[in-house]
Amino acid sequence: MTKYLFILLLSFTFTISLSASKIKGVIIDKETNEPLIGAIVKINELNTGTVTGLDGSFKIKHLPKGVYTISVTHIGYETSTMQLNTEEKDEKEDELIISLGPNTKSLHEVEVVGHADKSTEVSARLSERESPNLLNVTSASAIQLSPDMEVASVIQRMSGVTLDRSSSKGNEYAILRGMDKRYSYTLVNGIKIPSTDDRHRYINLDIFPSDLVDRIEVSKALTPNMESDAIAGAVNIVMKNAPDKLLIKANISSGYNTILHDHPFRSFNSDAISLLSPYEINGKEYDAKPSDFTKANLDNNIIKLPVNTIVGFAIGNRFFEKRLGWILALNYNNTYRGKSSLIFDSEQANNSTNQFSLTEIERRFDYRQQENMGIHNKIDFDINRTNSIKAYLAYFNNQIKQNRESDITSLKYSWVPTTGTSEGYIENRNYYNITSLLTTTLQGDHGFFNQHLHLNWSVVYSKATNQTPDLSTITYDNFFKNSQRQPQFVNFSGSTREWFHNSDLDKAFYGNIKYVDKVFGGNLEISTGYLYRDKIRNSFVNTYTLIPVGPVNERTEKGVDWTNYSDINWTIKNPKGAVNQPGTFNAYENDRAVYGMIQYQIHPIRIIGGLRHEQANQGYDLEFHNAFLDKIRPGNYQKKDNKHIYNLPSVNIEYTLQNGNIKGSYYKAINKPGFLEIVPFVDNRGEFAIVGNDSLRNAVAENYDIRYQYYPTQLDQILIGGFYKKITDAIEEGFKKDNHGNNNLTFLNSNALVYGFEVDGVKFFREIGVKFNYTWSHSQTTSNKKYIQNGIVNKDSTYITAATRPLAGQSEHIANISLLYKSSNNGLNAQLAMSYNSDRIIRVSPDLNADRWEKGFFQLDCSAEKNFKSGLSIFIKARNLLNSHNIWYVKQHDESNNKFPYHENDKITTIVRNEYTGSSILVGLRYKL
Amino acid sequence: MKTTTKKVFLSAMTIALSLFAVQAGTITVGTPGGAGGVEVKGTWTKGSTVIVNDHVIIQAGQSLTIEDGVTVEIADTTLKIEFIVLGNLYCKGTANSPINITVSANKIPSNVATTRPFPGLWGGIMCDLTCKEVLMLHTNIKYYGAATTNNSPSVLLKLYKAAAGETVPFMNFRNHVDGKLVVMNSTFSNGVDDGIYIEGGKVIFAYNKVYQNGSTGGDATNLKAGTIADLCYNMYYSQNTNAFKLSNSGSRSPQCVAVVYNNTIVNTGWRRPTIKGGSVWYEAGVVGKTYNTLFLNCRYGIKTDGKADAASTGDYNYYYGNTQNTVNNFNTPTPGLLAHGANDVYGTTAGANDPMLVNYPLSTDTLNSKFDMSWDFHPKSGSPLINKGTTAITRNFGTAGSGITIQSVEYLSPAPSTTVGAFAVSTVGVNDLKTNQFGIFPNPVSTTLNITLDSNNSAKSLVVYNETGVKVIDQLIDYNSTSLTVPVAHLNAGVYTLSIIYSDNSQNSKTFIKE
Incomplete structure (x- = not known):
């Protein structure tokens, strides 16, 4: 050095x-x-x-x-x-x-490939070229170089991938090929991991710190040896492997989110929170008393210096003549973020005008502190040249403390700015959430008969848990009359204290056998394998409604009867708690699969084809029932088991050209319903009932892909591809009339079509690199929406019509450009990344013409790093430099809305949400031995 | 000789005992602690006491008839007992012998009369789509409305809101396809939240008293899409929010049409501070029509969210406010207030237009919810309420043949009265000077009834009511006639009340028997 x-x-x-x-x-x-x-x-x-x-x-x-x-x-x-x-x-x-x-x-004697440093960009390009299916890879060195701190943002820069940030919990999910997050799955080291989401299988990418990642592979086409519920594709996060020699890496960085400059950071005491609700502590018959509910976690305090801290450490080495490799990586993040939102609530008039009216304006600020901790431990041992064993353990723990302060004003009949009259509420919500993911894998690789026969197996045990204890929401009046603020009473409807938790337990076994030989001058590989997985999913919700207790008629006035939230006295409206509601259920999923795959390669052609036979058993069990009512109404007790069997063929053909290749693939894939979608729950607390559908079928898609790749040099490439997907029985929300003539919102099967093309390019000029990708996609599906026609007495007034629209989450245009500068002479690296997503539907509405669209936006990030002697480097990462706003709108316009704030100039569309999170800056030091 | 005497004595004893048994029976439903529910059907006979220990379920296709004089005593207040009506329910109380649905005395907390009048000791009567008929006459219901628990049958069977933790109304009726609901001459009090919550069906809700309801919210008569209703001659005292909340939300057919007339609404809406608190509320595409209604010391007049059907209207209503604030509330065009009808009576100063009621202190605090049983809301003779109403109202179930028929009896909604409010003018000591005697013969009668009137009478019309208070004949009388005939052959056998109505709206009644 x-x-x-x-x-x-x-x-x-x-x-x-x-x-x-x-x-x-x-x-x-x-x-x-x-x-x-x-x-x-x-x-x-x-x-x-x-x-x-x-x-x-x-x-x-x-x-x-x-x-x-x-x-x-x-x-x-x-x-x-x-x-x-x-x-x-x-x-x-x-x-x-x-x-x-x-x-x-x-180097070690075993194949070089086993321990090569796959974390480089070079290796990434190589994988893309060589892989049997359509793959896009981002390497660790690219991740390190980029301004991203989390895996989620890294993924966003890959071809055809966007991020879904619409979750109210602030979670981030990957959207591949413009298709909703349900159409892809996430693997860690090639193994499927359970989800912390309360109803679905989505993996929240927020929990993976990019520091522990070796590479990220996005597969756009499946081969028979891959699990089949990925119509859009699969994301594989490959964690760091044991290095070839002693490696010590440490980094520490500190940063700040500029949005917090004007908003002092509000937090609350989460230590006071009881992780279990009174029902869980004392039993089902227990009547909760006010003293069972803690008060110290209701008040807010200010954190003066909300400085982000990120610390990472990795150590690894090989022992016993490089036969035993071990890597341990730890990561800890503590970040403070803020989000400012302007949200408009709306309603569709229940009369023939179907008038779209804004009913409420909410000004909201979210203060979010997130502490992530990740431990990743991998041991691999080469028993001999042909046999090796790996043990892998990863544990991620993510804690979020979020305070949301909302100022809500009703825009209905009560809003008269000329007389200074308005009716509104102030709402304070303290959200504390703990998610954890533990995954342990034991894998073995064995070679026999002079490497003609390979066997590998994996045994996996994983558990994901998600807990939101004591989510407290307190609301009080904010009325104005003649511009004078009226006495502020705690809302009579009450305050809620809710406990949510869900867990997902996976036990799986994968076994694969591969036979390799040279036949007729070409390379033949025949493989077969078996998958066994048992998954148990539990979900629990308990809601207590607390009514304020006041001296006269339950009125408790701010400033008179109370100053801090902890001063308020409550009675419990439902002392036994409300556990029996949609959201409390037990479900399970048992998958068994067998596949046969043949790969034959004879220059210049390579063919991979095969069949995957999958049997999916999905069922649920609802806890609350009694024997007497089960007799009164047979079939009332819900417990059901759905068995589905699928035969899914796939074919991949590759034709090698000089400096390039053409790949084509066809595969059949499925999509399973989310756990709650098939539970026949009824939620009748709103304007219309929302019900589950236990006869929902799995979606089945036929996928066609073609890709041309050109490699003028080892590192540069151009990639052009096209895809076409035909989905039968896609699962979408829509209205359906039941046997009694009631119109319920439920989950339905409908058909969808998705197609598009992508262009991806990488070019390096000594010190400067350019990466760009562009994806165009078009999708179409039909779902049921309702509209009203009144005035005809005794006739049907609610109508359901089928409306065609693109799939939710799909942007027609997605483009990314990254400029990289690397000067080894100066030890300087820099990257400028810009991305663009065009308009897309972010939320489907049951009313006609009321889907929520997210406006297209640009995002600009940059980062720079300077390397010094002895392995020390200093870096700076800046994200969201343009402070892009997240804007949602509806493709309808009604003049009556022009009088409301921020809508004076609406002409064709109506804005319903405007959010921004500000830019964040991170500065840090890195040390590498 | 001895044996025969013994025989006579024994048979006399048996007869006496059996009579005794029939008259003072106690029926126990369910075992203490509950087992998830008990199925009931058939009849709870006249005068019985029914001890209810568990949820009561009427199966689809079955029915329960509760005869007059029955006391339903709910003995368990922890289960939050519900009556689940999957079949039909008939509560046939009478004026002299009503049905009482209440709670065992030792389970009623002592502060119910003072600080905690909404104790929520049991749930409510929850009907399903398979319930086709509910008849409720002369039935008194108290202390209902408790929030559902995780094991409430309404939650397990997916009725009402199908979720634990929700307060319930005293009755939820939801058969918008072919449901029929008639509730008359009944009282509902001390409920936690909503009164009656109707999500469909043909409804007559008349002559009821609804008082002291709603702890922190709750509307007395809450209608949603699928309902066709006539709501009249009801008295509402201190409902937390609205007496009538009329909405077409719910994505069901047909569109909700509610005709509200001749009601007396007092002290309603004050205990709920938001703009919704009031007396009558139209929203979401409903057709609501309010006439002949007395709004006494109510928080607002008729309000709307601006999205009610254009056919919604209100006129011939009478407003009184004891304080200037109340008067301003029903006059000043606050957001959403329906403009006064051309024939509304409303003053602009506190205390204007005293309605001259027999016994109600007009200065009673608007936040007061306690109902004093000695109050009398009848208008005194000469009251300004007289002749301020209209009879030109199209009711849903006003004409014979298009009423609501339950168990072969057709119920029609009573004719509107030009005296505003739910009560006719009090006749105490007023008619002595008039020559308002009349005679009827023959009695009993089988085909035609003859009426003789004094000369110089001022009779203008004649009405006949059956035992259950349903009007069966409505006939005009020619001016100054002294005799007339009334055909009665079509009536069922039974006891009827015939009333002659005079030009000043006073009445005189006699009963007769139809054979």
């Missing part, structure tokens, strides 16, 4: 040149032909040199003519030396290609 620094210093001093000539070339790996980044090219006689760039190239200018010895060194490789006589060449430069062989002392 010091040698390198010395050369660096020297190269700064030797800038004078006489009768200059140049030397330029590329340094590559002898075995893989991969260009080597950061190889040192030294001219011994002059003690000058340079370092190869992102594309493995180097250039040395201003060389006086002469004969020189060029030596090239790189960690892990044997040094190469050669002679060069610049006088013998003319002014035209020849490009030297110098290949370096591996340094055998530092």
Whole structure:
């Protein structure tokens, strides 16, 4: 390292040149032909040199003519030396290609591929090229370089991927190929992990710190050995592997979110929160008393310096002649964020005008403190050349403390700005949430018969839990009459204290056998495998409604009867708690699958095809029932088991060209309903009933893909692809009339069509790289919406009509451009990333023409890093520099809404939400041994 | 000789005992602690006391008839007992022998009369779509409305809001396809939240008294889409929010049409501070029509969310406010207030237009909810309420043949009266000077009844009511006639009341028997 620094210093001093000539070339790996980044090219006689760039190239200018010895060194490789006589060449430069062989002392005897550093961009491009299915890969070095702190944002820069940030809990989910988050799954190290979501299988990417990630692979097409419920694709987060030699890495960074500059950070005491509700502590027959509800967690305090802290540490090494590898990585984040929202509530008039009216304006600010902790531990042991075992354990724990302060004003009949009259509420919500994910895997890889037969197996135990204890919401009046504020009483409807928790327990076994041979001059691989998974999903909700107790007629006035929320006295409206509601259920899912796959490769063609046979058993069990009522109404007690069997074929064909290839694939995939969608719950607390549908079928899709990839160099590429998906029985929300003539909102099967194309390119010029991708997609589905027609006495007044629309979450245009600068001479890295998502439906509405659309937006992020001697580097990351707002609108306009604030200029559309989170800046130090 | 005497004595004893048994029976429903529910059907006979220990379920296709004089005593206040009506329910109380649905005396907290009048000791009567008929006459219901528990049958069977933790009305009726509901001459008090919550059906709700209801919210008569209703001659005292909340929300057919007339609404809406608190509320596409209604010391007049059907209206209503604030509330066009009808009576100063009621202190605090039984809301003779109403109202169930028929009896909504409010002018000591005697013969009668009137009488019309208070004949009398005939052959056998109505709206009645 010091040698390198010395050369660096020297190269700064030797800038004078006489009768200059140049030397330029590329340094590559002898075995893989991969260009080597950061190889040192030294001219011994002059003690000058340079370092190869992102594309493995180097250039040395201003060389006086002469004969020189060029030596090239790189960690892990044997040094190469050669002679060069610049006088013998003319002014035209020849490009030297110098290949370096591996340094055998530092490598292990088992296949290189087993321990190669897959975290580089080079390796990423290689994977994309070589993989049997359609793959996009982002490597750890790219992640490190980017401004992103979480996996979620990294994924967003991959081709055809967007982020769904619409969750009210602030969670982030991946959307592939423009299709809703339900159409893809997330794997960790190739293994499916359970979800912390309370109703669905979505994986919240927020819990993975990007520090622990080796690479992220997004598969856009499935092969028979992959699980089939990924119509859009699968995201595989590959965690760091044990290094080849001692590795110690540490980083610490600190940052700040600029939005908090004007909003002092509000928090609350979460230590006072009781994790279990009175019902769970004392039993089902217990009548909760006011003293059972804690008060210390209701009040808010200000955190003066909400500074973000991110700390990461990784250590790894190989022992016993490199046969035993171990890596342990820890990460801790504590971030403070804020979000400012302007939200408009609306209603569709229940008369023939179907008038779309804004009914409420809410000004809201969310203060969110998030503490993530991740531990990742991987041990791999090579028993001998052909057998190895890996053990993997990851534990993620995520704690969120969020205070939401809302100022709500009704815009209905009570809003008269000319007389200073308005009716409204102030609502304070303290949300404390703990999610954890534990996943343990034991894997074995075995080779027999001179590597003709491979066996690998995995045994997995994973548990995801999600807990929101004591979510408290307190509301009090905020009325104005003649611009005078009226006495503020705690809302009579009461305050709610809710406990939610759900858990997802997975036990799985994967076994695969592969036979490899050379047949008729080509490589043949026949594989088969078996999947066994048992999943148990429990969900629990308990709501207590507390009514304020006041001296006269239950009126408790702010400033008179109370100042802090903890001063208010309550009675309990439902002392036994409300557990029997949609949201409390037990469900299970048992998957069994068998597949057969054949891969045959004979230059220039490679074919992979096969069949996957899956049996999915999905069922639920509702706890609340009694024997007497089960007799009164047979079928009232809900417990059901749904069995589905699928045969899913797939074919991938690849044709290799010079510097490129063409890939085509066809595969059949399914999508399963979310756990609550098939539970026949009834939620009749709103204007119309929302019901589950226990005869909901799984969606089945036929997917066609074609992709052309061109690699002018080892690192550059251009990729053009097209896709077409036909989905039968896609699951969408819609209205349906039941046997009694009631119109209920439920989950229905309908057909959908999605197609599009994507263009992806990577180009490196010595010190500068450009990456861009663009995806165009079009989708179409039909769902039932309602509208009203009145005035005809005794006739049907609510109508249901089928309306065609794109799929929720799908943007027609998605584009990303990243500019990278890497100067190994200066040890400087920088990246500027810009992305654009066009308008898309963010939430489907049951009313006609009332879907919520999210306006297209640009986002700009940048980062820079400076490396020093001894492995220390300093970096700065800035995110959301344009402070892009998240704007939702409805494609309807009614003049009556123009009088409301922020809507004076509405003409065709009506804005219903405007949110922003501000830019954040992170500055930190990194150390790498 | 001895044996025969013994025989006579024994048979006399048996007869006496059996008579005794029939008259003072106690029926026990369910076991203490409850087992999830008990199925009932058939009849709870006249005068019985029914001890209810568990939820009561009437199966689909079955019915329960509660005869007059029955006391339903709910003995368990922890289960929050519900009456689940999947079949039909007939409560046939009479004026002299009403039905009482109440709670065991030792389970009623002592502060119910003072500080905690809404104790929520049991749930309510929850009907399902399979329930086709509910008849409720002369039935008194108290202390209802408790929030559902995790094991409430209405939650387990997915009725009403189908979720634990929700307060319930005294009755939820929801058969919008072919349901029929007639509730008359009954009283509902001390409920936690809503009174009656109707999500569909043909409804007559008349001559009822609804008082002291709603702890922190709650509307007395809450209608949603699918309902066709005539709501008249009811008295509402201190409902927390609205006496009438009329809405077409619910995505059901037919559109809700509610004709509200001749009601007396007092002290309603004050205990709820939001803009919704008032007396009558139209919203979400409902057709609501309010006439001949007395709004006495109510928080607002008729209010609307602006989205009611254009056919909604209100006229011939009478407003009184004891304080200037009350008067301003029913006059000043606050957001949502329906403009006064051309024939409304309303003053602009506190205390204007005293309605001259027999016994009610007009200065009673608007926040008072306690109902004094000695109050009498009849207008005195000469009251300004007289002749301020209209009879030109189209009712849903006003004409014979298009009423609501339950168990072969057709119920019609009573004719509107030009005396505003739910009560006719008090006749105490007023008619002595008039020659208002009349005679009827023959009695009993089988085909035609003859009426003789004094000369110089001022009779203008004649009405006949049956035993249950339903009007069966309505006939005009020619000016100054002294005799007339009334055909009665079509009437069922039974006891009837015939009333002659005079030009000053006073009445004189006699009973007759139809054979």
